[in-house]
Amino acid sequence: MKARLPARVLLVAVGIAILGLFPLVFSNPTDTSIAEFTLIYMVAASAWNMFSGYSGYIALGHAVYFGVGAYALTLLANHLGFAAGWGVFALVPVAGIVAGLVAIPTGLIALRARRHTFVVITIAFMFIFQLAASNFGFTGGTSGLQPPTPLWSAVAYNDHFYYVTAIVLVLTVALSWLVRRSRFGLQLFSIRDDEERARGLGVRVARVKLSAYVISAIPVGMVGGIYAYFLGQIFPQFAFDPLFDLSVALMAFIGGLGTVFGPLLGALVLESLQQYFTVQSGASQVYLIIYGGLFLAVILLLPRGVIPSVEDLVNRWRTRGAVQDRAREEGDGGRPADVVKAAGAR
């Protein structure tokens, strides 16, 4: 394990460098706009995975927290008289906290159920919130709300949002990594594998599940806030969007459910593709066909997602190398066919 650490650190450093340098290299607003949406989904997929990927409870209602974040930021900015500009970004963490607070009662209710029932309840919450936002006065009903619009130059406009989202992304991934290796993370994994047994071994499952649920809602609320500010307007259909839930789940599935980097990879590929096709074809829903095809391909070819499958391949390749080394040491290296057979038999 120790020997692999520097390679991982290097990989993370390269990732952060690319993240930081992207707008400097691709400064075209079309590109940075695609990048911004991609970052938003990377945060959302990573946060969603912290609950659903680790605990095995597939939530299809995180759009609730995305929308709550979006509305919270817009409402607070408008009512507290925030001037358009950097200052509004101070409300991003607040949007996250509001989303986290909303996740407490909704999580409490949804987590009384398991499996399919849980999934259905989370979907129901999403529609309840969408309906509520369409009908309440303070949310502006179906015509939505407009947060203040900053007067930044068109060329660098996206960059502001990009860097704020990039910071949220780094923090979210760091948290995801921390949770995965923690005792709390192990408890979540034990719930995923066998909740009844986890209880029998002293895991306080209700508390562990709810806290993971709330934790995963916070970054989603934060990017929801950024999304509203970025678009300059927010409607119930976009804030509480069933396609958001499907996309986020699909991204995590394709990349590798329950891994730290899988959801990032999934979001990177799917969201940039979607944005690209939207820009190219103008037909904004064409991507759904591609999503479906990709999902089928992944389920058929890499059922556990890209990252775990690639890891398996690498491990197999490594052990094959080790077997060959051992064989050579034992003076047996002259018959490669046997060695390959031995490695394949594992």
Place this chain on the structure above:
Amino acid sequence: MSALIEAEGVSKSFGGLQALTECSLSVPKGSIAGLIGPNGSGKTTLFNIMTGYERCSDGEVRFDGESITGATPEKVFGLGIGRTFQITRLFFRLTVLENILVATQRHEGWLRSVARRAGSAAERRRALEMLDFVGLAGLASSPAGNLSYGQRKLLELASLLVADPAVLLLDEPTAGVNPTLISQLSGRIRDLNRAGKTFLVVEHNMEFVMGLCHEVTVLHQGRTLVSGTPDQVRSNPAVLDAYLGGGDDDDDF
């Protein structure tokens, strides 16, 4: 000897089905107690009630003199009562070592559980000791799903032991296990008992129960039939009737 864990007058019904009727069971501290009975006699239901997995309609469960009736499984485990399941349950996608580390809970704050890495050096050492004790140390890093059935039973036992419970409730530990592993298992139970652990074992394997237990309780149709030493139970005519049929029940037809 005082009872470490006991059930008194426990009744339980599932809708119209009366699963248990005023069952009483007492496990003295430091003993190995057995619970036997024909299929469907309510053994596992009683187990579930004693470990918080089900609630009883009536009666009381006590641990060390304190009532634990209606406590959650998490709480029951925290008090020092560990159980295994009739159909072995493991965390199949976790490694053998991780399976054990789940049970090394401390009563720590939530924030600490997020900040702390799973398995400190001391916890890992202890987990490996337990694996060594059941003979699975060589498999520590393989996924639990790869273990054979018998090895799973041993892992289940090891992951209870790491938390050092005062009493262990084993639900059919020998079912589906080969004879070599059975003798290994009963050897381990004796070792642990000598070290002060109390056991309650549900079993169908009479040889295993009669050879191991100090005291045996027989359940029949949700009622406690007899309680006594293996010899007393073996020669009790009511027990023979319960297992082989016959007696009063047949006259009704």
